[in-house]
Amino acid sequence: xxxxxxxxxxxxSLDHLLRLxxxxxGDGVILAGGQSLVPMLNLRLSRxxxxxxxxxxxxxxxxxxxxxxxxIGAMVRHHRIAxxxxxxxxxxxxxxxxxxxxxxxxxxxxxxGGSLTLADPSxxxxxxxxxxxATLVLRSTRGERSVPYRxxxxxxxxxxxEDDEIVRSVLFPIPPPGCRMEAEIFHLNHGGFPLxxxxxxxxxxxxxxxxxxxxxxxxxxxxxxxxxRELDGFLGAGPDAGLPAAIAGHVAAILPxxxxxxxxxxxxxxxxxxxxxxxxxxxxxxxxxxxx
Amino acid sequence: xxxxxxxxxNGQVHDxxxxxxxxxxxxxxxxxxxxxxxxxxxxGVCGACTVLVDDRPARACLTFAxxxxxxxxxxxxxxxxxxxxxxxxxxxxxxxxxxxxxCTPGFLVTLSAxxxxxxxxxxxxxxxxxxGNLCRCTGYQNIVEAVLSVAATECGR
Numbered sequence: 001x002x003x004x005x006x007x008x009x010x011x012x013s014l015d016h017l018l019r020l021x022x023x024x025x026g027d028g029v030i031l032a033g034g035q036s037l038v039p040m041l042n043l044r045l046s047r048x049x050x051x052x053x054x055x056x057x058x059x060x061x062x063x064x065x066x067x068x069x070x071x072i073g074a075m076v077r078h079h080r081i082a083x084x085x086x087x088x089x090x091x092x093x094x095x096x097x098x099x100x101x102x103x104x105x106x107x108x109x110x111x112x113g114g115s116l117t118l119a120d121p122s123x124x125x126x127x128x129x130x131x132x133x134a135t136l137v138l139r140s141t142r143g144e145r146s147v148p149y150r151x152x153x154x155x156x157x158x159x160x161x162e163d164d165e166i167v168r169s170v171l172f173p174i175p176p177p178g179c180r181m182e183a184e185i186f187h188l189n190h191g192g193f194p195l196x197x198x199x200x201x202x203x204x205x206x207x208x209x210x211x212x213x214x215x216x217x218x219x220x221x222x223x224x225x226x227x228x229r230e231l232d233g234f235l236g237a238g239p240d241a242g243l244p245a246a247i248a249g250h251v252a253a254i255l256p257x258x259x260x261x262x263x264x265x266x267x268x269x270x271x272x273x274x275x276x277x278x279x280x281x282x283x284x285x286x287x288x289x290x291x292x
Numbered sequence: 293x294x295x296x297x298x299x300x301x302n303g304q305v306h307d308x309x310x311x312x313x314x315x316x317x318x319x320x321x322x323x324x325x326x327x328x329x330x331x332x333x334x335x336g337v338c339g340a341c342t343v344l345v346d347d348r349p350a351r352a353c354l355t356f357a358x359x360x361x362x363x364x365x366x367x368x369x370x371x372x373x374x375x376x377x378x379x380x381x382x383x384x385x386x387x388x389x390x391x392x393x394x395c396t397p398g399f400l401v402t403l404s405a406x407x408x409x410x411x412x413x414x415x416x417x418x419x420x421x422x423x424g425n426l427c428r429c430t431g432y433q434n435i436v437e438a439v440l441s442v443a444a445t446e447c448g449r
Contacts, residue, residue, distance in 0.1 A: 001334060008312035008358050031359075038354040039335040042315075051312070053359055079348075103424025105342050105349040105402060191423040 003041035007050045014059040014139070017166060020052050022141045025163040028052050032075060032114035035106045060113065060168065065090045068174050074113025074167040079104075081112060090174045093132070093181035093199070097124040103191045113167040116149065121156040122194045122218050124185065128172075130224045131181065131199040131216045135171040140164040146171070155223055179203045179212070182279040186271050188262075194218065196268055198251075198275035202283040208239035210284075215247070215276065219268050220257050227251060239284060248276035297358050301326065302370030310357055317341040317352035320367060328368035328397045332426070339425035342398040343367050349405050368397040376446050377404040383438035391429035399425050403439055413443035 009028070011017035021028055029048035031037060032055070040046040054060060060075035065086045072081060072094075081087050082099035101107055101115070101124050115125040116136065128134070129149040137146050138161060149170075152159050161167075175181060183199040196219035205211040213231045218224040234247055252273045257265040299306045301324055308323050320329045320343070332338035334353045341352040344366035371377040380400055383389065390396045399422070406421055407413065418439045422432060 002315065002318075003313045005311060005313045008356070010359075031356075034354050034356075035336060035351075038356075041313075042334045042353070051356075055359060056362070102336075103339070104406065104421050105339065105351055105424050106336060108348040109345075109350050109354070190420070 001042050001044060003038070004044055004047045006041075006048055008053065009050060010053045011057055014057060014168075017052065017054060017057060018139060018141045018164075021166055022164045024050050024052070030054055030114075030117075030166060033077060033110040034114075035102065035110040036114065036118050036120070054166075062169070063087060065174065070094070070172040070174055072112055072170045072172070074169060075111050076113075078102075078107035078110045078112070078115075082107065091132075091172055093175075093183060094128055094172055097128045097183060100124055100185060106191075112170055116170060117159050117161060117167055119153055119155075119157050119159050120193070121221050121223060122197065124183075124194075124197070126153065127183065127197055127199050127216055127218050127224055129170065130226050131183075131201055131214060132172050132175075134173075136167050137169045137171065138162075138165045139168045140166070144168070150226060153223065156221060175201065176203070180283040182282040184275040184279040186275055195263060196220070196271040196275055198272065198279050200276070200279045200283050202280065204239075204284065205236070208284070208286070210234050210237050210243070213247070215251055215280075217251060217255060217272055217276070219255065219272050220260050220263075220265070222256070225255060227254075230254060244277045244280035244284065245273075247280050248273040251276050295358070297361050299324070299357065299360055299365065300363070301365045302367060303364075308357070312356060312358045314357050315353055316343070316355040316357045316360060316365070319357035320352060320365070323357075326367050326369050330394055330397055332394070337426065338395070339398040339402060340395050342401045342425070344370075344401060344405055347405065349402050366401075368401055371401065371404055374404060376407050376442070379442045379446060380404060380407075380438070383442045384435070387434045387438040387441070389430060389434040389438040390427075395425060395427045395429075399427070399435065403442075407439075407443060407446050410443065413440065415440060418443070 028050045031051045031053045060073045062073040063084050064071045070090050078098045078101045082095050087095045134149045135146050154160050181201045185194045185197040199216045201214045203212040215227045216224050252269045257268045259265050294309045294311050317331050320326050330340040332340035336351045336354045342349050343352045418436050
């Protein structure tokens with residue numbers, strides 16, 4: 001199908017973008033990579049009166065690592081994140097997640113700012129941003145504010161941006177040495193939206209047991225669930241071969257999964273257990289070059 | 293309301309009169325008159341409309357033509373003299389990697405860009421790449437074989 005007509009505005013600078021957004025408010029929809037928005041326009045699921053194209057804004061296209069933070073501009077495309085030396089060195093999980101989104105051609109256009117603000121509950125970057133407790137830097141003509149993504153994400157497809165706000169950058173805290181992050185994504189069809197996904201951040205203690213543990217689960221179209229204090233019972237545990245399955249079983253048991261059009265709750269729960277077991281196992285595995 | 297836009301396609305400048313909501317895929321075919329870019333799903337899944345924007349693969353159906361002012365578009369027609377594309381076309385021909393041919397332009401454009409960057413084109417990497425292009429005829433086996441035969445000679449050059 002073809003999109004409905006709209007008025008087109010190409011933002012010439014960040015200031016120009018903020019003025020357009022302030023003038024048009026909710027009817028000025030940002031066109032970033034367009035890899036999710038344009039299908040919705042083509043299907044006429046969305047019919048905005050105005051599109052604001054930000055593809056040529058160099059102010060939103062930056063990658064820096066400093067002061068313990070990896071800062072990624074809102075317009076940085078998935079392929080660049082997946083292959084960027086700074087991202088690969090400081091935050092391999094983020095690079096790895098970027099490399100798995102959709103298809104090769106989609107990753108050349110799709111952007112991290114677009115993906116995070118779309119807030120698809122099964123998408124890769126929302127999962128990574130929730131796990132890492134990333135912060136979004138938001139701008140409007142009224143000024144700048146920084147909001148943790150966990151707070152900005154209200155519900156699936158719904159972020160708490162004001163009508164006149166845009167995302168400038170995403171800040172990922174660089175994981176401390178010894179913190180391992182792993183993700184496991186389950187697709188029914190390669191490149192499609194994940195049915196369920198799990199990401200884990202785990203720090204091992206001197207014996208190889210669990211010192212810190214955070215898990216994020218995305219399944220069943222629910223808002224991704226961050227599990228932190230809920231897993232305190234496992235702190236100090238291990239190392240033991242049954243530990244990943246025990247953590248996964250606990251996680252699956254406390255998730256409020258329900259039957260969906262794609263899969264029944266029991267199946268989703270089994271997939272969550274499998275994803276969690278795999279990523280916790282990898283996070284606990286000894287690695288070459290690291291002290292045991 | 294239509295507006296005048298200058299598009300650079302295969303190195304040639306075209307002044308076209310288009311509305312902002314016209315998809316690049318439609319403008320390439322219906323306004324510029326280049327019909328190698330095929331239109332399949334119009335939701336980014338099938339890959340038949342893949343073109344290069346500033347030398348990187350992009351879905352023409354997920355791009356508005358008006359966005360392309362100041363950017364360089366390359367369609368399969370523009371890769372006519374590209375040696376990697378020619379090698380791919382020959383390999384597709386020899387290994388029966390197409391039947392109806394509808395999807396083939398999207399495969400060739402995607403692959404020609406990818407092979408110029410790929411450092412380790414394993415069978416798994418080729419299959420991973422080709423999840424972004426649907427072919428309803430071949431079952432992919434012959435396409436993968438054709439790509440690997442070209443990769444063996446073209447990659448790392």
